[in-house]
Amino acid sequence: xxxxxxxxxxxxxxxxxxxxxxxxxxxxxxxxxxxxxxxxxxxxxxxxxxxxxxxxxxxxxxxxxxxxxxxxxxxxxxxxxxxxxxxxxxxxxxxxxxxxxxxxxxxxxxxxxxxxxxxxxxxxxxxxxxxxxxxxxxxxxxxxxxxxxxxxxxxxxxxxx
Amino acid sequence: xxxxxxxxxxxxxxxxxxxxxxxxxxxxxxxxxxxxxxxxxxxxxxxxxxxxxxxxxxxxxxxxxxxxxxxxxxxxxxxxxxxxxxxxxxxxxxxxxxxxxxxxxxxxxxxxxxxxxxxxxxxxxxxxxxxxxxxxxxxxxxxxxxxxxxxxxxxxxxxxxxxxxxxxxxxxxxxxxxxxxxxxxxxxxxxxxxxxxxxxxxxxxxxxxxxxxxxxxxxxxxxxxxxxxxxxxxxxxxxxxxxxxxxxxxxxxxxxxxxxxxxx
Numbered sequence: 001x002x003x004x005x006x007x008x009x010x011x012x013x014x015x016x017x018x019x020x021x022x023x024x025x026x027x028x029x030x031x032x033x034x035x036x037x038x039x040x041x042x043x044x045x046x047x048x049x050x051x052x053x054x055x056x057x058x059x060x061x062x063x064x065x066x067x068x069x070x071x072x073x074x075x076x077x078x079x080x081x082x083x084x085x086x087x088x089x090x091x092x093x094x095x096x097x098x099x100x101x102x103x104x105x106x107x108x109x110x111x112x113x114x115x116x117x118x119x120x121x122x123x124x125x126x127x128x129x130x131x132x133x134x135x136x137x138x139x140x141x142x143x144x145x146x147x148x149x150x151x152x153x154x155x156x157x158x159x160x161x
Numbered sequence: 162x163x164x165x166x167x168x169x170x171x172x173x174x175x176x177x178x179x180x181x182x183x184x185x186x187x188x189x190x191x192x193x194x195x196x197x198x199x200x201x202x203x204x205x206x207x208x209x210x211x212x213x214x215x216x217x218x219x220x221x222x223x224x225x226x227x228x229x230x231x232x233x234x235x236x237x238x239x240x241x242x243x244x245x246x247x248x249x250x251x252x253x254x255x256x257x258x259x260x261x262x263x264x265x266x267x268x269x270x271x272x273x274x275x276x277x278x279x280x281x282x283x284x285x286x287x288x289x290x291x292x293x294x295x296x297x298x299x300x301x302x303x304x305x306x307x308x309x310x311x312x313x314x315x316x317x318x319x320x321x322x323x324x325x326x327x328x329x330x331x332x333x334x335x336x337x338x339x340x341x342x343x344x345x346x347x348x349x350x351x352x353x354x355x356x357x358x359x360x361x362x363x364x365x366x367x368x369x370x371x372x373x374x375x376x377x378x379x380x381x382x383x384x385x386x387x388x389x390x391x392x393x394x395x396x397x398x399x400x401x402x403x404x405x406x407x408x409x410x411x412x413x414x415x416x417x418x419x420x421x422x423x424x425x
Contacts, residue, residue: 055300
């Protein structure tokens with residue numbers, strides 16, 4: 001795969017990717033989640049390497065479809081290939097500051113920076129630190145369920161991995 | 162020698178055969194345990210456990226999918242066919258993961274024992290000579306920590322609870338220990354697996370590291386250490402399975418057998 005890609009096309013591709021949202025978190029883009037590893041183009045043929053947040057994530061087919069459809073609209077793009085790769089591994093510290101802000105806005109606590117599964121995050125509603133783990137597992141592989149002792153709300157958060 | 166991709170092993174038949182056999186061990190272990198986990202859906206002790214075991218099942222099956230995909234790249238066929246179309250005699254999973262779920266205590270003890278084993282195996286695989294496997298192991302390890310933490314919490318809680326909970330855990334430990342021997346088996350290609358660095362540690366070292374992590378957990382749960390696992394008379398890694406596996410495959414592959422072209 002060649003890395004030769006014009007600056008204009010590269011900018012256009014990243015801007016288009018910024019519009020592709022996580023299928024289950026419609027406020028956050030795949031770029032903000034740190035899921036895009038590399039974008040390359042050769043002629044009109046674009047290859048995007050993406051990092052799955054979890055290996056068994058069932059949303060990968062949807063992401064592939066959404067990324068392909070959006071990039072196909074970019075001027076000069078004839079063909080799009082989306083590849084999921086595991087090297088480097090996706091980790092939760094790839095989420096951008098903007099992504100973290102938008103997660104919290106959506107009501108999902110961004111993962112604590114500390115690299116451990118057992119540390120409850122700040123409450124995304126009231127900002128309190130006095131929170132507890134309800135369940136390490138949630139509605140999707142990447143989420144866990146917590147409880148805020150200050151505002152007495154259960155809330156979800158992204159797991160640190 | 163580091164192998165970066167599948168194409169590089171095609172002209173190395175010994176390496177390839179050992180790698181394929183070992184990938185089946187990984188894939189079959191994860192798929193069957195993942196299926197057993199999914200059987201708790203709607204039946205777990207509380208709704209949190211329904212959620213937890215659904216999520217864990219999804220992770221395990223996802224990991225199996227990755228290993229079957231690596232097998233596909235080596236020319237073994239489509240992942241769905243590998244998962245659902247192979248009879249018991251060619252399965253390479255340890256016998257422990259084909260057992261029915263039993264009660265909650267058995268489920269927890271079996272999963273804990275397997276998760277600790279898997280943590281040790283993945284840790285070693287992070288430096289596998291087969292790069293696609295090493296990359297997968299690094300990623301999977303980060304997810305598996307949650308399973309392990311969950312099982313540790315349950316194991317300690319049940320052990321410390323005393324009464325019926327403790328009695329059931331003790332029975333579960335006895336049942337799991339009787340099945341442990343072939344978990345550490347590396348099958349027919351052990352020498353080559355280790356020599357080529359596909360799995361860079363021996364079965365004895367795997368077992369030693371596993372034991373070193375299990376003992377403190379027994380201590381925390383206030384349970385007596387049952388001793389080192391005895392070598393197995395029958396070895397799932399060599400295709401020697403119980404009737405439980407036939408029954409499990411029968412259930413698991415029902416949709417596949419009705420329509421092998423089905424997509425899900």
